[in-house]
Amino acid sequence: MQTFNQGAPETKANGGREGPEALNELMTAFDAFREANDERMSQIEKRMSADVLSGDKVERIAKAMDEQEKRLERLVLKGMRPPAGGGTETAGGEPSEHRSAFEAYVRGGDETRLRRLEEKAMSGLVGADGGFLVPAETETEIGRRLAAVSPIRGIASVRTVSSAVLRKPFAVNGAQTGWVGQADARPQTNAPQLAELSFPTMELYAMPAATNALLDDAAVNIDAWIGEEVEQAFAAQEGTAFVTGDGVSKPKGFMTYPTVAETAFAWGSVGTVSTGANGGFLAGAAGDALIDLIYALKAGYRQNASFVMNRRTQSAVRKLKDGDGNYLWAPPTAVGARATLMGFPVVEAEAMPDIGAGTKAIAFGDFGRFYLVVDRQGVRVLRDPYSAKPYVLFYTTKRVGGGIQDFDAAKLLNFAA
Incomplete structure (x- = not known):
């Protein structure tokens, strides 16, 4: 079982490496989530129900992933902030x-x-x-x-x-248009209806x-x-x-x-x-x-x-798979990027x-x-x-x-x- 750190401190002591580290922790958490959820699904298929501990484990890891995503968002916003003494100046x-x-x-x-x-x-x-x-x-x-x-x-x-x-x-309906031949008469089109x-x-x-x-x-x-x-x-x-x-x-x-x-x-x-x-x-x-x-x-x-x-809907969507067993939801691939669902960005x-x-x-x-x-x-x-x-x-x-x-x-x- 892969482990991940849910509560890494938010400092710049790592020489600017905190963003990539947070992203790596999110990817590790997603690997753990897939493993735990696959185990839960296997139990459902075999026994028509999942072990309570397995369900709790999946939910616990899902919450940890939420925290990692929020941490990434905070880091992106933190990186946008100017220095304490900075400011916009004239030429x-x-x-x-x-x-x-x-x-x-x-x-x-x-x-x-x-x-x-x-x-x-x-x-x-x-x-x-x-x-x-x-x-x-x-x-x-x-x-x-x-x-x-x-x-x-x-x-x-x-x-x-x-x-x-x-x-x-x-x-509302747009201007009327039509095809005509080179020598054909051009009938007058109706004016568009505007709202x-x-x-x-x-x-x-x-x-x-x-x-x-x-x-x-x-x-x-x-x-x-x-x-x-x-x-x-x-x-x-x-x-x-x-x-x-x-x-x-x-x-x-x-x-x-x-x-x-x-x-x-x-x-x-x-x-x-x-x-x-x-x-x-x-x-x-x-x-x-x-x-x-x-x-x-x-x-x-x-x-x-x-x-x-x-976030609660996203938590449910994270567990969905396609016919080949691949998860439809994927974590962000870079700091500042969004998670994706079937290849499209997910906005929370x-x-x-x-x-x-x-x-x-x-x-x-x-x-x-x-x-x-x-x-x-x-x-x-x-x-x-x-x-x-x-x-x-x-x-x-x-x-x-x-x-x-x-x-x-x-x-x-x-x-x-």
Whole structure:
């Protein structure tokens, strides 16, 4: 039996080797998982039931694999972080005027220079609720971190706008076309029927706190600190809203749109493929259901498609095999890469439903064309040194919207007969 370390420390003492070591531990854990699960399946075939200890062993190793995957994700994000004293500078080696003014505001509450800059720019993004827009460097840092930790944002299309609502027209039937001979008359075609998709942006906020000692420390990179403090709060809220949001004061999640069987697909609904069994896969045909889901997509969408599911569904999918006994799920092949299912990347979104009767627990599609995330330009920070003395609060807000932009670009697997 191969062994693996579930709790290796996260330090850089290994000279930058921690990422490959974590990947090796995940691969070793998967080998142990296959061995334990094969033993469990063998017991089921021989005795029509598995030993309780074998089942517990498989689940224990599966949880360890989850921890290793999360550790790899943390290491990738950790590698993205700039040095403590780093920061974006101008071509002359000095911080931009906006960044210098913003740092003076964050560290000491000096808002004179920021007010002058924003009055000079006559920014329409500054509201009556107070606060100041962060410099482009800080906004870029926040966006970069969110793309790494927010699962749907990482695979969806992202568009930045300056207005409160993005309106996107699309052709319902498309322009009429036809073949004609060289000398044939060209009949006039009908004008396309146009409709409009609307993506309003909603306010998302976080309120990190700092001590005066931290703000006085010149070695602390303000851009990185604010980005690090708000990333998890923003990512958690976004991750849920992009999947299950109802569109009221939050983005509309792709799981809240109407669904219809793929055989009766119509624009405005998301197509579904059934497994053939309520609350699970049809015995001996799990791979067939996944293949049906994959090929429900048109070829143009399959090229960049991904599976989206939560960790409990992924745990169940890890145990599936094809007719030759090969596992359908495979661990990532490199640091920063994703696990794959039947050759397609697997994205873990915790807000996806668990496998159950009638639930649509797995999504598959080209999310870059399927789902659109709309960011309104400008992240605002309001410094509050009074409400939680001796700490200084930073009320940080950004406006985000989202919704489906191409209903044909993804399908859902329905665990129903």
